[in-house]
Amino acid sequence: MSNKTAPHGDPQQAARKAWMSLLAKAPEAQVLALWGGRTAPEHQTLRAPELGSTMVRGRIGATGNAFNLGEMTITRCSVQLTDGPVGHAYVQGRSKEKARIAALVDAMMQTGAAEAIRADILTPLAEARETAKAARAAKAAATKVDFFTMARGED
Amino acid sequence: MYVAVKGGEKAIDAAHAWLAEERRGDTAIAELSVAQIREQLALSVNRVMAEGSLYDPNLAALAIKQARGDLIEAVFLIRAYRTTLPRFGATLPVETADMTCDRRVSATFKDAPGGQVLGPTFDYTHRLLDFKLAADGEVAEAPTRGAPEEATPHITTFLKQEGVIQTEVDSGDTPRDLTREPLELPADRALRLQALTRGDEGFVLGMAYSTQRGYARNHAFVGELRIGTVDVEMEIPELGFAIEVGEVELTECETVNQFTGSKTEPPQFTRGYGLVFGQSERKSISMALVDRALRWEELGEDNMGAPAQDAEFVLYHADNIQATGFLEHIKLPHYVDFQSELELVRKLRAEAEERNGANIAPQQEAAE
Structure with a gap:
């Protein structure tokens, strides 16, 4: 089994992975707010939003065999735009609405609407995430220990 | 003799209604929201997620509220909920x-x-009660420092x-899962x-x-x-x-x-x-x-x-x-089990009395 699976040599797949991952981790409130009152393009629901879990695995000693750490909640959903691409979502938590929007966004990112969707939804989500992460990292950095060597006076 | 017993529904309903009331406590005090528990009792939430074996802070906070802060009861609620979820698969091992x-x-x-x-550690705190926390919720912002991009x-x-x-080498084996076997x-x-x-x-x-x-x-x-x-x-x-x-x-x-x-x-x-x-x-x-x-x-x-x-x-x-x-089930009705034990003890005593003659005074029959 591979480690972090970076899709090799397929920029489209890498891009899709990136936006799906971003949507999966984004807070529900942000996703709903950025989607706003937008009307979804005509589509069929292939799989209505469904709550479930996935078994999160760790590695023994961080590098060894996998072991089962415990489950986490996820919600999935699949849609197909009329005469258009299929959109999938697997998102963290139990928000059916977030899963439905994520599936629609995934589908729309494969159409001519991609640029607008990126600008309106994905970029703000990514920026909010970066800001939150940077704020935490800065607080962690402030708790980094600077050691001073004391003269021990043995000479 | 085996006697089927039915009853107690009214008592149980009343007990649960009282439980709900006790859970709420004094209504003159503001009610706790699930979000407050999630944000302000985060380490309890973490413990319930770890032992409940389900990562979902909102659910764990809800369980803590429902369980009146009894964390093992909250873990129980999470474990029970977990079994209702279809499992979509397993993740890659986290790095x-x-x-x-x-x-x-x-x-x-x-x-x-x-x-x-x-x-954000408790280490190096003096473990002295902080009465400021009882007074107000004002909190100073934590200092920050430029964080170098360092692995x-x-x-x-x-x-x-x-x-x-x-x-520690990865053999690629699929781990056994004690929730499935x-x-x-x-x-x-x-x-x-x-x-x-x-x-x-x-x-x-x-x-x-x-x-x-x-x-x-x-x-x-x-x-x-x-x-x-x-x-x-x-x-x-x-x-x-x-x-x-x-x-x-x-x-x-x-x-x-x-x-x-x-x-x-x-x-x-x-x-x-x-x-x-x-x-x-x-x-x-x-x-x-x-x-x-x-x-x-x-x-x-x-x-x-x-x-x-x-x-x-x-x-x-x-x-x-x-x-x-297993421990708590022993407080539930065991009337029939106990009745047979009681019969046995009476029988043993009667036999002992017979052996020892009149040394032991006859006992008054216990109420049925």
Whole structure:
């Protein structure tokens, strides 16, 4: 089994992975707010939003065999735009609405609407995430220990 | 004689109604919201997620509210809910080397790359009650510092470079899952770790403490303790590739233990490993110590007969839901069971009286 699976040599797949991952981790409130009152393009629901879990695995000693750490909640959903691409979502938590929007966004990112969707939804989500992460990292950095060597006076 | 008994519905309904009222407490006091519990009792939430074996802070907070703060009852609620969820699959193993660390300390290397980052710790507090917290909720903003983009490699990688620590290699095996099949012995290390990470914090702590006090003779250094978030990746069948389906906060502890070597292994350091949902430092260190004690057989160490070396003892008693289920069931009606015991004792007494003649005064018949 591979480690972090970076899709090799397929920029489209890498891009899709990136936006799906971003949507999966984004807070529900942000996703709903950025989607706003937008009307979804005509589509069929292939799989209505469904709550479930996935078994999160760790590695023994961080590098060894996998072991089962415990489950986490996820919600999935699949849609197909009329005469258009299929959109999938697997998102963290139990928000059916977030899963439905994520599936629609995934589908729309494969159409001519991609640029607008990126600008309106994905970029703000990514920026909010970066800001939150940077704020935490800065607080962690402030708790980094600077050691001073004391003269021990043995000479 | 077996007598079927029915009844108690009204009493049960009234008890539950009263429970709801007691849960709410004095209505002159503002009600707690689930979000308040999630944000302000985060370590309780973490414990319920770890022992409930389901990562979902909102659900854990709800369970704590419903359980009136009884964390084992809350774990019970989460375990029960978990069984209602269809499982979509399993994730790829999380890469803790890529963790975004809030905290990372090593007791073995002062100058490790990435540094000693204390994070939001209770360590170095004076454990004096802070009456300011009773007065108001004002909190000063935590200081910040420019965070250099610096990797924080695992401390054990330095020992690995020197070849003085046993390496942990991935065989690619699918781990057994005790939520899908009964926990059977012998349990390999992966199964033991699953049982420990969802085990009761108090039990695992007690077991770990016993190893420190000499019941298993393990002197552990905390090689590294890190707390932070990792991305969780999962292969999506519809897509044919993996995406991140979320992120979880984890606490990881690697202990470094001396190992004098065996017939097949040179003297080197070995590891105990702890990995727990949420910020769960005590549990994670405890897990690593118990993991290491349970490895005696594969490392060719002596069985000292210590409780922490006994996989059956540890693994079959670590789960607080199994334990409390069996323990608490004895308070439920056992009228029929007890009736037969009562009959037996009466019979034995009657026989004893017959043997001893009139030495024992006849007893008055107990009320039925």
